[in-house]
Amino acid sequence: MIPAIRGTHDILPGEVERWQRAEDISRRLFERYGYAEVRTPIIEREELFAKGTGETTDIVQKEMYAFTDKGGERVTLRPEATPSLVRAFVEHALEQRMAAPKVYLFGPMFRYERPQKGRYRQFHQLDVEVFGMADPAIDAEVVDLAWALVAALGIVGAELVVNSVGCPACRPAFAAALVAALGADVSRLCRDCQRRAQTNPLRIFDCKVPADQPVIDALPHSLDFLCDGCRTHFAAVERHLGMYGIPYRVSHRLVRGLDYYTRTTFEILAGGIGAQNALLGGGRYDGLFRQLGGPDRTGIGFAAGLERLVLAMPEPRRSERRRPLFVAYMGEAARDAALALLRDLRRAELEAHMEYEGRSLKAQMKRADRLRAAFTLILGEEELAAGEVSVKDMATGGQRRVRREAVVEECRALVNGGRE
C-alpha cells in the first residue's frame, strides 16, 4: 500500500464529528459577530508570503512548500491565511462591496516542519480578519471573539495573554534597547538566543531554557518603549477588554513570530496540546497592506489551529449523539417492503439504516445495536401479511406492532420526542 505523506493525516469517522462540531460552532459565532466567509486558493505566488509573512521568518525561509510550476511561475502552498485574505480583499475591492470589512476562512495550511503532537505539515486553521478599522475597540472585539470561540467550544482552563509590540516608529528603539541591555550577557545565553540576538532580538522572550531566565527577566519591556500613539491605543484596548469583562493577562514576553505584527498582539494558551501551548494567536498588522503593494489600510485578526482546538475540546456528551432507526427484514418477500420503508423514512428526514446482505435477524439486530439505533423496525412474513411493522425500542427491549401506513409518522414522533 501507498502510505499518506509524512505530516499529513486522515480525519476518520469517530474523530471527524469533533471537527464538524468545531467548524459549526465557529461558523455560527463568526456570523453572529458580522463576519463573512471567504475561500481563497490553497496555492499562491511565493512572493505573496515572502513580502507578507516576512522574508526573515522561518516560515518563509525554510518551511514553505514552494516550487516552480510548469509555466515557470514561483508558487507555494499557503503557510498561513492572512496575506491571501489581504490579497483577495484588495483584488476584488471588497472594501466597496462588503457590508463590513470582516472576513473569516477555514482551510488547510502547509508548513514543512518536523511533525509532532499538535503540529503537522498539512494542518488546518480558522482565520478571522478585520480590515481598515484602526479603532482600538475593534482590537477588543477581535480578542472578545477569540475568547468567545474558546468558550463556545467548551474548552476550559484557557488563558488569554495580551501585549503591544509597538510600531515601526517605536519598535526599533526597543530592539536596540534589548541588545544594549543584554550586553555581555549574550554569551551566557543558549545558542538559540545568541542567534536570536542577531536576527530578531524580540524573540529572545520565547526562550524556554531555565538557565536563561534570570537574564531574560531583567530585560526591558516593550510596553515601556511605546510611542504616544501606541501607548494610547493599548490603553484603550485594555479599557475595552475590562469593560467586556474578559479575563486577560498582559505579558511583555508575548512576542509573535511573524514580521508584520504592530501594536496589539494576543494569544490564547491551553494545556493538553503537546509541547505547543498556543491554541490561537493574532494581532494587529497595520503595515501589511502597503507591504503587499496595496492601499494604506490597517488590519487585525487571529488564526486558530483546528487540530489544537479539537485536541483541547471536551468529549461530547452521550445524549448529543445521534440515535438512528434500523430496518430489519426476514425472508425475500419482505425485502422489497423493507427497502420501501427505508426510503420512506429517509424521505421523512429520518436517519435510517439497513443490512443488505440478507443475514440472520440476530446479525441484523447486532448491527442495529452497533449503530446505536433508537428503534428497530422489523418486517417479516407475519408483519407483511398483517400490513404492519414491529417497532422495537432498543433501550427497553419492548416491541409493538404499528400499521404500515402510520409507521413513518410514528417514528418521527418517537425520535423527536425522545430527543434530550
Added chain:
RNA sequence: GUGGGUAUAGCUCAGUGGCAGAGCGCCGGACUGUGGCUCCGGAAGUCGCGGGUUCGAACCCCGUUACCCACCCCA
C-alpha cells in the same frame, strides 16, 4: 535541521535465540423471528523493509523507512 523512543492480527499490546500469542473488535453458534451480558467455535500476521551473525532470528548486529515525543518554529 538536531536528539530520544517505538515498529508483532483491524485496534491496544505481550513475547530477550527453539511451533506466532492475549485482550478488544470481526464472523458463526448456544431457538427455525430478536441486540447488549455470558459461554462455545472460527477467520485473520511479509513480526516495517533490506542485509548480516547463527544449526536456528520477532528477539543479536548493521543499514534503511515510517510513526511518536522533544528541541527549533508556530496555530
